[in-house]
Amino acid sequence: MTDRDYQHSRILDVHRWSEHQEANLFVDEVYDTFLNRQEPENTSIKKKHLKVILLDLYVAWLNDPDLNIAVHMSPAAYSNGTVFSSGKSRYNELNIKVSTIDIVHRLDEAGLIGRKDGWQDSGGKGFLTRIWPTPKLTKLFEDAAFGFFDIGYAENRETIILRDENKVDAPYDDTPVVREMRQLLYDYNKLLEKTFIDIQSLDVPRIKLPEKKKRRQSNKQVFVNITHHDKFVRRIFNNKTFDDGGRFYGGWWQRIDGDYRKGIRMNDVPTVEIDYSSLHVILAYTEAGLDYWQNTDKDPYDLPVRGVNNPEHSRDITKLFFLLSLNASDEQALFKAFRSELNYKAYPYTFPDEVLAELLDTIKQSHPDIAHLICSGAGLKLMNIDSRICEYVIADFVRTDTPILTVHDSFIVPFEKEDRLLQLMKEAFEHVTYKTGIKAKFNTNLTKKQLYAHGAQDRNWFLDMVSFVNKGSPSKGYVKRLTRHREYFEQIS
Numbered sequence: 001m002t003d004r005d006y007q008h009s010r011i012l013d014v015h016r017w018s019e020h021q022e023a024n025l026f027v028d029e030v031y032d033t034f035l036n037r038q039e040p041e042n043t044s045i046k047k048k049h050l051k052v053i054l055l056d057l058y059v060a061w062l063n064d065p066d067l068n069i070a071v072h073m074s075p076a077a078y079s080n081g082t083v084f085s086s087g088k089s090r091y092n093e094l095n096i097k098v099s100t101i102d103i104v105h106r107l108d109e110a111g112l113i114g115r116k117d118g119w120q121d122s123g124g125k126g127f128l129t130r131i132w133p134t135p136k137l138t139k140l141f142e143d144a145a146f147g148f149f150d151i152g153y154a155e156n157r158e159t160i161i162l163r164d165e166n167k168v169d170a171p172y173d174d175t176p177v178v179r180e181m182r183q184l185l186y187d188y189n190k191l192l193e194k195t196f197i198d199i200q201s202l203d204v205p206r207i208k209l210p211e212k213k214k215r216r217q218s219n220k221q222v223f224v225n226i227t228h229h230d231k232f233v234r235r236i237f238n239n240k241t242f243d244d245g246g247r248f249y250g251g252w253w254q255r256i257d258g259d260y261r262k263g264i265r266m267n268d269v270p271t272v273e274i275d276y277s278s279l280h281v282i283l284a285y286t287e288a289g290l291d292y293w294q295n296t297d298k299d300p301y302d303l304p305v306r307g308v309n310n311p312e313h314s315r316d317i318t319k320l321f322f323l324l325s326l327n328a329s330d331e332q333a334l335f336k337a338f339r340s341e342l343n344y345k346a347y348p349y350t351f352p353d354e355v356l357a358e359l360l361d362t363i364k365q366s367h368p369d370i371a372h373l374i375c376s377g378a379g380l381k382l383m384n385i386d387s388r389i390c391e392y393v394i395a396d397f398v399r400t401d402t403p404i405l406t407v408h409d410s411f412i413v414p415f416e417k418e419d420r421l422l423q424l425m426k427e428a429f430e431h432v433t434y435k436t437g438i439k440a441k442f443n444t445n446l447t448k449k450q451l452y453a454h455g456a457q458d459r460n461w462f463l464d465m466v467s468f469v470n471k472g473s474p475s476k477g478y479v480k481r482l483t484r485h486r487e488y489f490e491q492i493s
Helices: 019-034 044-062 098-107 135-143 176-194 279-287 313-328 332-342 353-366 367-372 379-399 417-433 448-454 460-470 476-492
Strands: 009-011 067-072 112-115 130-133 160-162 196-198 206-208 223-225 234-237 244-247 265-266 269-276 410-414 441-442
Touching: 019 044, 019 098, 044 067, 044 098, 098 112, 098 130, 098 244, 098 417, 130 135, 135 176, 176 223, 176 234, 176 379, 196 476, 223 265, 223 279, 244 379, 265 410, 269 460, 279 313, 279 367, 279 379, 313 332, 313 353, 313 379, 332 353, 353 367, 353 417, 379 410, 379 417, 410 417, 448 460
Parallel strands: 009 067, 160 234
Antiparallel strands: 067 130, 112 130, 196 265, 206 223, 234 244, 265 269, 269 410, 269 441
16 A cells, blocks of 8 residues: 555646657557557557556656546546547547546556545545556656657647536637637747746745645645646636636646745746736726726725724735625625635634625725625626736737736736836736726835846945846756756757
8 A cells, every 4th residue: 555645636637748759659668568458459549548648647757756646537527528528629639538547447457557546535525536657657757768848738739718607618619819819828838838937946846835725724735846847828718708707827826825926037037026906896996987096095905804903914804805705696605705715824713794794895885886796796707807908918928929927917027027017017907998097016026126226326235136136046956947948948949
């Protein structure tokens, strides 16, 4: 028996692929040596499924040897839409089907993978089967002639995702608008692929996330791997319409907090992050035909919460509750969502229904012009607006081959690009909403303007900061990853 943490896992990536000759030879060798049963079968189909599984195991092993791959082992999962819907699905470019199950069994029988069959916990929650490479397979990985950057995704992996009311991927017809969105994402992902994105301080490129934001903690450790293989970005629309949602999702930087994001470097250049202040509230006002910042300077989240005497806590709680109220369909759904999302470790308060109802009334009274949008499910419409703003900004950076990262309503750009970003954020907001009033917040990273303003007063400080911008303080692991990236992309350029 193994002492592996089966909870430490991710789902099998059915788009993992490579056209590298050595990768194809590797798959052929594994199939011929270990999996060929000397009986009639469609070897091309079997090898395709084997290739996806092997390459995804390889990537997982490279980035995190402790990571397990979760895989569907029920034939129904490959026929009812969970993995694959009838006919070739745009969400399953490689047409991965039930042969996956057979390949998993054969790899297990050959001793190339470990396997933990699906199970239920004491609460009845079900878990998929977990697989991972055994030493027998990792030895083959170590001896393989392909490498870290030779593994990617299927060329035509879908980037425009449309989901129904149950969050299930839904079919749709292409339109000129959809094709334009897809082309931008194709170009954007190509830009991200060749951009080195990492954090200098991390010798081991892995970040442990805080515990889940619930009253009762599961003690489950969750990690984010800072890796080249987790940079793929998609847009996800909701409710079977391109008018709901549409935000940009993907990239490890979206799953870490702001303190870690401050350490991100792109192509070994430090970064600056700028976000729109109170964006969804401001967008709600634009939907009501109003420009919030033209009428007031008041922080929309600066409201009292009964039982909370810490002003910062009160603001943070109000912000979470307010944003959730714009997404919720009714009052009870709002209360449930709030209690699920609140970090009780950071905010150790009790919120009975009457306190939450009081806070809801306070918000409505403080913001009467948008009260009709609260608990109306308007959030997805507002997300659609912010996704179009984001699209405008990203498109400009892509046109000039300049890397940019997005965390929905914030953007991360290389040092010296912050002025351009801020101007684009203003342009994008005006272009999409026909309003002009925005406020933006910078993270605490050094900006070009600060460098020269302070440098004029303190020459030594200026030289120290220039040295930091150019070199920083890299860990050995970071230097190794940067060197590996530069050597590969210089080789293919």
